[in-house]
Amino acid sequence: MIKEETGVLSQDDIPAIRIRGLRTQFGLNVIHKDLDLDVRQGEIIGVVGGSGTGKSVLLRTIIGLIKPVEGHIEILGIDRSRLTGEDEETLQQKLGVLFQDGALFGSLTVAQNIQVPLKEHFRIPQKLLDEIAAFKISLVGLPADAGPKYPSELSGGMRKRAGLARALALDPALLFLDEPTAGLDPVGAASFDRVIVELKKAMKLTVFLVTHDLDTLSTVCDRIAVLANKQVIAVGTMDDMLKINHPWVKEYFHGPRSRAAGISAA
Amino acid sequence: MATIAQEKPWLSVERKADVTCIKAGGPWHVMSLHWAYEEVEKAGSPNTGSVELDLQAVDKMDTAGALLFFDMISMCDRSGVNVSFSGISDEQRLLLKQVEENYEPCAIEPPRKNSLIKQVEEIGVATVTIVEGFGALLTFLGLVLMRLLRTIMQPRRLRLTALVFQMEHVGLKAIPIVGLISFLIGAVIVNQGAIQLQKFGADVYVIDMLAFSQLRELGILLTAIIVAGRSGSAFTAQIGSMKLREEVDAMEVIGLDPVETLVLPRLIALILILPILTFYADLMGLLGGGLMAWGTLDISPGTFLARLREAADFSTFAVGMIKAPFFAIVIAITGCFEGLNVSGSAESVGLHTTNSVVHSIFLVIVLNAFFAIFFTTVGL
Ligand SMILES: Nc1ncnc2c1ncn2[C@@H]1O[C@H](COP(=O)(O)OP(=O)(O)O)[C@@H](O)[C@H]1O
Ligand SMILES: [Mg+2]
Numbered sequence: 005m006i007k008e009e010t011g012v013l014s015q016d017d018i019p020a021i022r023i024r025g026l027r028t029q030f031g032l033n034v035i036h037k038d039l040d041l042d043v044r045q046g047e048i049i050g051v052v053g054g055s056g057t058g059k060s061v062l063l064r065t066i067i068g069l070i071k072p073v074e075g076h077i078e079i080l081g082i083d084r085s086r087l088t089g090e091d092e093e094t095l096q097q098k099l100g101v102l103f104q105d106g107a108l109f110g111s112l113t114v115a116q117n118i119q120v121p122l123k124e125h126f127r128i129p130q131k132l133l134d135e136i137a138a139f140k141i142s143l144v145g146l147p148a149d150a151g152p153k154y155p156s157e158l159s160g161g162m163r164k165r166a167g168l169a170r171a172l173a174l175d176p177a178l179l180f181l182d183e184p185t186a187g188l189d190p191v192g193a194a195s196f197d198r199v200i201v202e203l204k205k206a207m208k209l210t211v212f213l214v215t216h217d218l219d220t221l222s223t224v225c226d227r228i229a230v231l232a233n234k235q236v237i238a239v240g241t242m243d244d245m246l247k248i249n250h251p252w253v254k255e256y257f258h259g260p261r262s263r264a265a266g267i268s269a270a
Numbered sequence: 271m272a273t274i275a276q277e278k279p280w281l282s283v284e285r286k287a288d289v290t291c292i293k294a295g296g297p298w299h300v301m302s303l304h305w306a307y308e309e310v311e312k313a314g315s316p317n318t319g320s321v322e323l324d325l326q327a328v329d330k331m332d333t334a335g336a337l338l339f340f341d342m343i344s345m346c347d348r349s350g351v352n353v354s355f356s357g358i359s360d361e362q363r364l365l366l367k368q369v370e371e372n373y374e375p376c377a378i379e380p381p382r383k384n385s386l387i388k389q390v391e392e393i394g395v396a397t398v399t400i401v402e403g404f405g406a407l408l409t410f411l412g413l414v415l416m417r418l419l420r421t422i423m424q425p426r427r428l429r430l431t432a433l434v435f436q437m438e439h440v441g442l443k444a445i446p447i448v449g450l451i452s453f454l455i456g457a458v459i460v461n462q463g464a465i466q467l468q469k470f471g472a473d474v475y476v477i478d479m480l481a482f483s484q485l486r487e488l489g490i491l492l493t494a495i496i497v498a499g500r501s502g503s504a505f506t507a508q509i510g511s512m513k514l515r516e517e518v519d520a521m522e523v524i525g526l527d528p529v530e531t532l533v534l535p536r537l538i539a540l541i542l543i544l545p546i547l548t549f550y551a552d553l554m555g556l557l558g559g560g561l562m563a564w565g566t567l568d569i570s571p572g573t574f575l576a577r578l579r580e581a582a583d584f585s586t587f588a589v590g591m592i593k594a595p596f597f598a599i600v601i602a603i604t605g606c607f608e609g610l611n612v613s614g615s616a617e618s619v620g621l622h623t624t625n626s627v628v629h630s631i632f633l634v635i636v637l638n639a640f641f642a643i644f645f646t647t648v649g650l
Contacts, residue, residue: 097301110615110617113378113379113380115376115377115378115379116378116379119378122300125301126300126301126303126304127304128300128303128304128307129304129307132303132307132334132337132338134375134378135337135341135375136300136333136334136337137376137378138373138374138375138376139333139337139369139372139373140333141374141376142371142372142373142374142376143333143368143372148374148375148376148377149376149377150376151376151377151378152376152377152378152379152380152381153380156614156615174300175299175300175332175333175334206364206365206368207332207333208361
């Protein structure tokens, strides 16, 4: 990491996300303090941590829904706080977000949901809009007959896929997922994991993935970041995690569930 | 960043005998897609020979751009024209492959019905819904009354804490608004009535008018409408959100009867409170009217009271009060019924809350009309 900072940076060396000295708080309740994190381009980073440690808040801070109290966040080398108006909008178009339950607009069909960001930002002929929607629906593994359905007519797993399709509408460079496999059955979760890996390969996505799912962590993520004590206390591969001597990390990666997922030996 | 968006995608077409050379360049991504689309439209597609597609100069391509190229290719395919690529990068090939694999058209909206059929269907559905809804409401009323009876037989089943809590919210907290509205309405009746009655030199009869309208009709009706808006809606929203969070299901599984725990305290609270609020509204209405009469018509409080005693007797007051418990039942039952019918999403809570208020006000006014006919018939 230090090498990257001192060496001459080529386009690909710029971290996708670079967080330095981040502090977020609600009233007097400090959520993050002096938090640093780098996410490399083209990687899938999994963020883990106990409930209430501020994973969702971190995600929402990076995508700009929550303003940090201190510190700065660079996305693709651009400091968001220095941007204004149109440039901020352009940056925002590079981010795709899947919220916990899909957050689809209930009054629109799945296909129309996917078209919302496209229609909002660009003048695209209707025929192409329809083609793009159909393509994204197939891309996330939804059947074609899901297109004209309303979100309330879909199962939880399908709603997540539809939310993913909408997040991918503008071909974002960065994809943010908040517990995408929570509430899915293991088969559905595994196939969702596969979709994410395939998309990452095909679209050169960088993925910021908040998850509790040990299977997802071990099969999908290139690196894992652990959030505890208001900071990122460790970043590394699954093998690195297994060597870390922190009580929570140990409990998490060496516990019975981890053994069931085939991560650590009994 | 802004400069990227201004660079335009382009196509150049060159025909050499049988082969059409198409060169593409610039950014082919979603931000410049409408220009790219125009270029494709302008270029058209040859329907004989073969096509050589040169992507060398394309500097950025995403799935949307790839989709557009794929459209071109499939158009050529359909007219039997062979397409070959040159200058295509691995990345672009991967994108095109991905588009090809997922090129499955789908509908955007559910199919629309013929508008006449749709309208007839809507009328039919609405009619059935109303009839069924009313039937279900009556069934619910029956169920609740049976539970009420059981509770009266075994008073220890009554949830006293919930009852007191509801009485506070339905009654005590409604005091300011009910009082203010009744006071103002009483004052307005006297003020406006006097203007009309003065034409006949019969100002003093304004007190008869006030007493009759306030005690028989307006006091109870306005109070019922306010309570329907305040508390009927609250009942629906409270029970509805419990329904959404599966709390009602949990109760049933644990063995708590939702009607007994949720509906009865609200119903009993309203039956007890609405008459009291009505009595209070009557007083405030008369007070407002009396002060207005004193201030603008020079009718002293003594005269006012004397005239009031002559104009209205106990039966006038009783006619209004008798209606209160019935309206209370209508409001509580409608509110709780709508709440228990909430299902699915938060949107449903909003919908049923609106329904609850509209239906209970409607039912109160209809019931009031029946009472008016009844009391006139029996000569009260
Ligand atoms: N909008 C908010 N206002 C106040 N506190 C919040 C808000 N959002 C989250 N928090 C607090 O921040 C902490 C972290 O929440 P969150 O990021 O959702 O946890 P998790 O790691 O489980 O996703 C929690 O203690 C929560 O109470
Ligand atoms: Mg969370």
